[in-house]
Structures are given as structure tokens and as C-alpha cells.
Amino acid sequence: MKTISLFFAIAIAVVSGSAIAHSGGTDSKGCHTDHKTGGYHCH
Template sequence: MKKIIAVTLFALAGLGLTTANAWAHSGRTDKNGCHMDRKAGTRHCH
């Protein structure tokens, strides 16, 4: 039973290390998937 718990905790910890946060933002994109970043005055592509 202890081995099952240890393996489960190890797997959950591994998932926590491999996930990444994605920050969405508003703004329409053109046909190339780009748009202007008005604050920076630069073009931003996805």
C-alpha cells in the first residue's frame, strides 16, 4: 500500500513540474496569426 501511495505522489509531482501556464490576451490576429502590441508598439505573432 505504501508503494502505491509513493508512486502516486511521485507521478503527481511529475505532472506539476511539466505543466506550463498559458496567459491569454485579447486582440485580433491577422492571417499570419499576428497583431500589434499597442503598448510596446511592436508586432506580436503566435
Template structure:
């Protein structure tokens, strides 16, 4: 049972960590960019 809890915790951690990575490319000098589909501007 302890192994199942550890495996589940590791899976949740791995999935949440991958969604938190910022994407690269197309950033201005401030580390920001415009989303051309929505017109929004955000920074990383």
C-alpha cells in the same frame, strides 16, 4: 512517494501548458498583432 512524484509532475505540466496557449482576437491575416502598450508586433 511515487504518488507525490506523479502529482508534482502533473502539476508542473498543467501549469506550463496553460502559459503556452496563445490569446485570440485582434489578429491580422498573418496571425499577428501589435501590442499597443509597447508598440511591439508579434505572431502566434
């Protein structure tokens, strides 16, 4: 049971870390342009 809990804890840490990180500063509204796609989005 400990092994399963450890596996899920590591999996959640890896997934959440990659979801948060991306480059690019934000403007005063918390938004920015994605230069790869040309899109504009907010956080």
C-alpha cells in the same frame, strides 16, 4: 512515486496554460500588435 508524478503533471498544466493565453486578435497572417510594448508578432 505517484505523488511526484502528480506534482509534475500539475506543474506542466499550470506552465503550459499560462504560456498559451494572451489577449488580442490576430490578422490574416496570424499576427498582431502588442499595445503595451508597441511590438508586432506572429503566432
